[in-house]
Structure formats: C-alpha cells, structure tokens
Amino acid sequence: MSDMAKTENMINNKGTHPLVEVKNLKQYFPISEGLFKKRYVKAVDDVSFYINKGETLGLVGESGCGKTTTGRTILRLYEPTGGRIFYDGQDITHVDMMSYRRKMQIVFQDPYASLNPRMTIGDIIGEPIDIHKLASSKKERREKIISLLEKVGLNSEHANRFPHEFSGGQRQRVGIARALAVDPEFIVCDEPVSALDVSIQAQIINMFEELQEEMGLTYLFIAHDLSVVKHISDRIGVMYLGKLVELADSYELVFHSVHPYTKSLISAIPIPDPNTSRTSKRIILEGDVPSPLNPPSGCRFRTRCPYADKLCAEEEPKFREVGSGHFAACHHLEKIS
Numbered sequence: 230m231s232d233m234a235k236t237e238n239m240i241n242n243k244g245t246h247p248l249v250e251v252k253n254l255k256q257y258f259p260i261s262e263g264l265f266k267k268r269y270v271k272a273v274d275d276v277s278f279y280i281n282k283g284e285t286l287g288l289v290g291e292s293g294c295g296k297t298t299t300g301r302t303i304l305r306l307y308e309p310t311g312g313r314i315f316y317d318g319q320d321i322t323h324v325d326m327m328s329y330r331r332k333m334q335i336v337f338q339d340p341y342a343s344l345n346p347r348m349t350i351g352d353i354i355g356e357p358i359d360i361h362k363l364a365s366s367k368k369e370r371r372e373k374i375i376s377l378l379e380k381v382g383l384n385s386e387h388a389n390r391f392p393h394e395f396s397g398g399q400r401q402r403v404g405i406a407r408a409l410a411v412d413p414e415f416i417v418c419d420e421p422v423s424a425l426d427v428s429i430q431a432q433i434i435n436m437f438e439e440l441q442e443e444m445g446l447t448y449l450f451i452a453h454d455l456s457v458v459k460h461i462s463d464r465i466g467v468m469y470l471g472k473l474v475e476l477a478d479s480y481e482l483v484f485h486s487v488h489p490y491t492k493s494l495i496s497a498i499p500i501p502d503p504n505t506s507r508t509s510k511r512i513i514l515e516g517d518v519p520s521p522l523n524p525p526s527g528c529r530f531r532t533r534c535p536y537a538d539k540l541c542a543e544e545e546p547k548f549r550e551v552g553s554g555h556f557a558a559c560h561h562l563e564k565i566s
C-alpha cells in the first residue's frame with residue numbers, strides 16, 4: 230500500500246491511534262423504479278467514529294437504523310458508497326481485503342442460520358483455519374479446534390456433532406469459536422445475543438468480556454437493546470435512521486444523555502430493583518421510524534421528537550462535541566436537559 234493511503238490525522242483525544250476509524254461513512258443501496266429511475270436507501274449516511282485498541286464500542290438503535298450495515302461496511306462485506314475506513318492507521322476503503330480478513334471478524338446474530346447444518350462443529354471451526362492455512366498438519370488442525378472449543382466453554386466431544394444437536398447458546402459459542410479461529414484483533418459482534426434467552430445472554434456477554442481480556446480483542450458491539458450494550462461497552466453510539474445522533478462514554482450516555490432519542494431509549498431500560506423508583510419518566514415515542522428511502526428533511530428524528538420546530542425541519546443538526554468526548558446532533562439541547 231502506498232504511503233498516500235496511510236492516514237495522516239488519526240490521533241484521538243487520548244493521544245493514541247484508534248484500531249478502527251470511519252470518516253463520513255456512507256452506504257446507500259439503489260432501488261430501481263421503472264426502467265431508468267433509481268432511488269437510494271440511505272442506510273448509513275455520513276457516520277464518523279473511532280474504536281481504540283482493546284475497547285468496546287456499543288452501537289444501538291431500532292431495527293433498520295443502519296447499525297448492522299455500518300458493521301458490515303467496516304468489514305467491507307458491503308462496498309462503501311462514500312467516506313473512508315481506516316484499520317490500524319491504514320486506509321482500507323478500497324484495498325484488497327484478503328490480508329485483513331484474518332484480523333477483522335464477525336459474529337452473526339442468528340446462531341441457527343449462520344452455521345452450515347451439514348458440517349460438523351469441528352469442520353465449521355476448521356474451515357477458516359484451512360482457508361488461511363493456519364495448520365500444517367491434521368494433528369495441528371485438530372488441536373487448534375479443540376483448544377478453540379475449550380476457549381468458548383465446549384469440549385472435544387462436541388467436534389464431531391452437528392449444529393442441530395446444540396442449543397442456541399451453544400451454537401453461538403461455536404460461532405464465536407469460528408471467529409476466533411483466525412486469531413483476530415477486531416470483531417464486529419452483530420446482535421450476538423438478541424436471538425438467545427435472557428438467562429443465556431449474560432453468559433455469552435461475560436464470555437465476550439473474558440475473551441477480550443485474554444486475547445486483547447477490540448469489539449464493535451451492535452444491539453437494539455441498550456440494556457445489553459451498556460454492560461459491555463466502554464463507549465456507546467446511538468443511531469437513528471442512518472445517522473449517529475449521540476456518542477459518549479457508557480456511564481455518561483446512560484446517566485447524562487442529552488439527545489431526546491437517547492433519552493427515550495434509556496427510559497425504556499427496565500429497573501431491576503422494584504423498590505428503586507425511576508427518577509425520569511418512561512418516554513414513549515409517537516409513530517414509527519420513517520422510511521430511509523424518504524427520510525425527513527433537516528433532523529431525521531423530527532417526526533417523532535417532542536421538541537421539533539421549524540429549524541429542525543429546515544436544517545440538519547451538526548454532530549458536535551457537547552462535553553469531553555460526548556457528541557450529539559440536536560439544535561435545541563439547551564431546551565431538553
């Protein structure tokens with residue numbers, strides 16, 4: 230890669246280089262209307278953030294807000310429509326991804342659909358080892374598979390079984406072992422616990438945390454449920470209709486959110502202790518998320534925002550720093566707090 234492709238301005242506010250950074254990322258999907266007309270679903274529209282090495286950035290928002298598309302575009306599973314993607318200081322927006330595939334992995338949401346039902350668990354985990362030629366003999370391959378199974382709380386006996394013989398939680402463990410097989414640095418965790426029972430969710434999240442500590446992993450942790458993300462994330466970004474509307478340290482975001490959309494998400498988090506009264510009321514948003522084919526003018530949240538006025542319809546709010554490392558996109562923050 231040429232020196233030109235190296236990023237020159239990749240210092241974050243902690244003075245270190247992020248492992249992953251996106252700048253003005255856009256992902257538009259074309260929809261044909263008639264013979265010559267095309268419109269675009271703006272799934273991700275001008276999104277910028279970074280993730281430091283060893284950090285977990287949570288990404289939350291309702292279904293269809295663009296969080297999964299953001300994760301997949303970073304991995305170049307979709308080619309970005311615009312913007313730039315950096316990995317460890319290198320611009321990877323247009324490079325051949327083969328050498329990055331090992332470093333950047335994904336764990337999918339649905340542990341039922343993401344595992345080939347005709348392959349044994351051993352072969353599912355062994356496949357990336359084969360593709361990247363990471364074992365020089367059958368014995369080494371087998372040892373690697375067993376070690377990966379043990380890492381995710383399974384054992385050697387599971388290697389010869391098929392996915393249908395496993396529970397949802399066990400299948401997700403297999404999905405994680407498959408991602409770990411190539412010894413990655415960065416994992417996009419795409420709603421990895423959403424399809425699981427609540428009792429299993431905590432076990433899998435704890436395992437993600439233990440693996441992060443043991444292997445120095447960096448995560449982009451995507452979920453629609455803020456109560457899931459807040460436990461594992463160092464920082465959290467909130468997306469609405471293809472835009473990042475707020476981003477802050479997890480504690481700051483949960484206890485001092487400023488954007489009305491984030492406030493509504495936080496007000497929906499269940500309080501575990503019934504004797505603890507909520508200081509803020511549950512905020513119920515009116516209406517549904519508008520279509521990304523035809524998003525509202527100005528602020529995209531304005532059709533559901535109780536504070537919306539003329540300015541909100543006319544001008545898109547800037548994503549600006551409102552406190553140290555705390556960013557939000559809203560014209561009227563002073564009215565809202």
Ligand code: SF4
Nearest residue numbers: 528531534541559560
């Ligand atoms: Fe609501 Fe206007 Fe702020 Fe958008 S810019 S969140 S519509 S007050």
